[in-house]
Amino acid sequence: MSEALNVAVAGLGTVGGGTVRILHENADLLARRCGRAIHLCAVADPRRHDRLNDCLDGVEWLDDALALVEDPNVDVIVETIGGSDGIAKKLCEAALKKGKSIVTANKALIAHHGMALTKIAEQSGATLAFEAAVAGGIPIIKSVREGLAANTISKVYGILNGTCNYILTEMRETGRDFEVVLKEAQEKGYAEADPTFDVDGIDTAHKLAILSSLSFGCEIDFDSVHIEGIRSVSATDIQYADELGYRIKLLGIATISEKGLVQRVHPCMVPLSAPIAPIEGVFNAVVAEGDFVDTVMQVGRGAGERPTASAVVADIGDIAAGRRTQTLSVPLKDLKKAPPVPMTEHVGEYYVRLTVVDKPGAFADIAAILRDHDVSMEAVLQRARDPGEAVPVVLTTHEAKEADMAEAVKQIHSLDAVAESPCIIRIESF
């Protein structure tokens, strides 16, 4: 058996702590699987705590993560500090420059600086690994880069944020509104005190930008991701979705074609028959479509100490076993620069919920506006109502252009008979 691989963990929060725990609990197993021992030689975190004392016997504890870069004993640094800039970025840059490999769970960092970090890694020959950055415990990065390597992948999509999926599931099951469920999720620890990254779709967008780069062999382009979160999804819409045979999911969807690169994150109506429709609660699901393999879906826990650490340690295992894959699936120089397709060019089906005061001709006006914008209705749902009362009118459309749809809805909103802002959710039929 070869010499041990020396690993240091920078950042002993949730994921860093889980990593330390696996390296301790499954040490023998890992050594047998990797052909050599994985030795935790140091940890770095300025906030000392004793939660991991049982796993840290003989392990050096530093306050300053950057000091790990200078330690000649350290082969691999696990970056579980977080944040797209600051110390995490500095640490990764310095370590890779020195030829030390980096394993990170930091999606924000990779989404924003993955290209620059890959360049440093390519130059020094160090490994930059980030399985834990996308979909937690699901080994989706390995699957896309290696398991599906024989395929031209043209579409990748999924439920990439467990917090949002949990909130949407709770809203559906209990009929409660977003704000109420979010508060409860925060109390239970399923949502952060500042939930912005999760509920506004940014976290999903980080992961999608990474996934689409790896899947399509194009540059990471976070800035062009169209991002909408779930704050605007109401209990009413969830109820209508149920009635119409849909589930509402926050999806990240990426496709590539001659037109360019589509990357969009927004709430979707997904038919109950879709493979991802039954994925509920904190679970994540990722679907990749390849020209030979057809469709492959992976489902698992997308967050949490133990599943995310499982992915971190898988990356360490690859380094220990000497398995290397190109960071962004192909060399940096071969990455395509795919032009982003603007969201206005999107073509799809739509769910529209209007609040209409029942006046003679109101519906005729709405129908005329839709017709004038080439939007053809598929179904209309309207409850019995009293004349003059505002009632919800729900309609679904056949395929229409996003720009037409937006303009039509704007004109519909300006009608006297239409109260409140119309609510639009895109329908995705997989």
Add this chain to the structure above:
Amino acid sequence: MSEALNVAVAGLGTVGGGTVRILHENADLLARRCGRAIHLCAVADPRRHDRLNDCLDGVEWLDDALALVEDPNVDVIVETIGGSDGIAKKLCEAALKKGKSIVTANKALIAHHGMALTKIAEQSGATLAFEAAVAGGIPIIKSVREGLAANTISKVYGILNGTCNYILTEMRETGRDFEVVLKEAQEKGYAEADPTFDVDGIDTAHKLAILSSLSFGCEIDFDSVHIEGIRSVSATDIQYADELGYRIKLLGIATISEKGLVQRVHPCMVPLSAPIAPIEGVFNAVVAEGDFVDTVMQVGRGAGERPTASAVVADIGDIAAGRRTQTLSVPLKDLKKAPPVPMTEHVGEYYVRLTVVDKPGAFADIAAILRDHDVSMEAVLQRARDPGEAVPVVLTTHEAKEADMAEAVKQIHSLDAVAESPCIIRIESF
């Protein structure tokens, strides 16, 4: 870029043909991803055909696969001949002995001779790869050996045979009987002319034996797999399953504990809420449970030219890129010899369908027999009937021991009031 990897394909049937096609169509992509070209230098098949002519320009065609072993240009041989013995086995043995790597889709070969072939590969340093042998296009072997390497895996199960899943789905959707649907599946090419390996569960057992060895780090033990197929599943049982909130699936299930190794293949009643319940038609699904990652499920096409070839070429890609994993996840010498747990020791819930002639006291007798064997009923379903008429009585049980259940059913069958053989299906609540 390094020198090209020279590949030969032995057996130009479905999977071999698909492999040739990918190597041709996605050659540039593969070269970028692997860091070197993959060059198809020869094919071997005694049955000449021209279906692949567009992909075989300049490729040598041999009749005798064994001749590839002697060709000094060949680095990797793809074995897509099939069969657990005969030429396929000879070819793999000879190639591995020579230090040539083998990529195979042959589950029967690996289930029966995987240990012996691994020994030869370990000695010569050649790679023996078989991603395509389990669940077609789903990269489950890579996921279990590498992606989940940080985990002690204690359970792995799934829908591993697309033919059976297609038949069961068709039976449910159309209400037709097994024989009728099988015949149609054969006409459509979803089932072989001799369907034994598929419908009798042997193919699932081959795959399960491989999966459980890789997941648990124990020797491949095909002979101890408990195998039942789907011939005995009737349209009536599928209808009752529906009514009770279950789907009937042919599952392969493996668990390991202090008691030993459980490997069983049989039809199961799976609650509709289970993640694998909605997996229908020719799709496969594999679920692995690890101590850190919790549950990961992968879904995809388990057979067919293109998906299976996708897995074959993924293995070739690993060899081209220099990525190596231990054949059976840990060195042969470290594999555990886990004693098989006999099926009689199984504890679980059961679905029992009896055909009972309504006589006074008939049900009292049945209930008494179950009570005397420590089997406690959970639910009973009985339609209205005319006295003296034979009617189905369906009951589900709480957890009971397989041996007790078998004895109880034997005694129930011997009752005068019970016509026909009772039908028993195990319930699995995931």
